[in-house]
Amino acid sequence: MKAAVVTGGGSGIGKRTVERLLEEGWTVWSLDVCDPIIAEPAEALSAGSRFRFHHCDVGDSDSVEAAFTAIKSVTRKIDALVCSAGVARVGLLEEISPDQVDLMMDVNLKGPWLSIRGALSLLRHGSSVSDPARVVIVGSIGGIRPKMGNGFYSATKAAVHALTGVLAVELASSGIVVNAVAPGTVDTPMMSSLLQGSTPPSYRSSGESPLGRIAQPDDIADVILFYLSDAAKYVNGTVLPVDGGTRAAFIKR
Structure with missing residues (x-):
């Protein structure tokens, strides 16, 4: 039975990834700062002890260490780590606050690094090239095509794309491959809160893709599961846009 850890597993893309992995028979540890709203779906899937939740702030080193210490008390090995936790704060660069920048840097950039570092012994155990x-x-399309009004979020995602490549090379010899997905606009609670809140006028959602819709969490989970499949065992260091073609050419709206 395969096992995975999913950060940000309580909502949006992370939550749907947890559900999909449980459906496929994986054991899944979900890490999130929020309560595990996945619990009822997990029961419906008869996941039982295959679903476990740990409260974890991925931007806090002590919190990440505590979560992975708890996981290591149960198992010596995991087959996959999905780093889905993320936050967005929007506004012009001259207007956004240092506290908002610190939050995005901690969660979006430092968070994956801390999580991967915490998971390394579990990932290395029994793995091979x-x-x-x-x-x-x-990651995000914002890290490939930055957008006005979303500059620091885009910067954190561009940085995590860079880390993906470096980690892919540094960890390859120990039997770990590292890849990233770069979604466009996705129908998640985070996006809903941006659109329904007091969003600065400088920020505009990318909206529908050339395919005529925004992404659903399943669209991103599909690609994540591909990366976890045998079909992708020789894929390493990639950043794959999953945006319906949004970044392919400028669309005047």
């Missing part, structure tokens, strides 16, 4: 453990980081 022919049968590697997997790390998937949720």
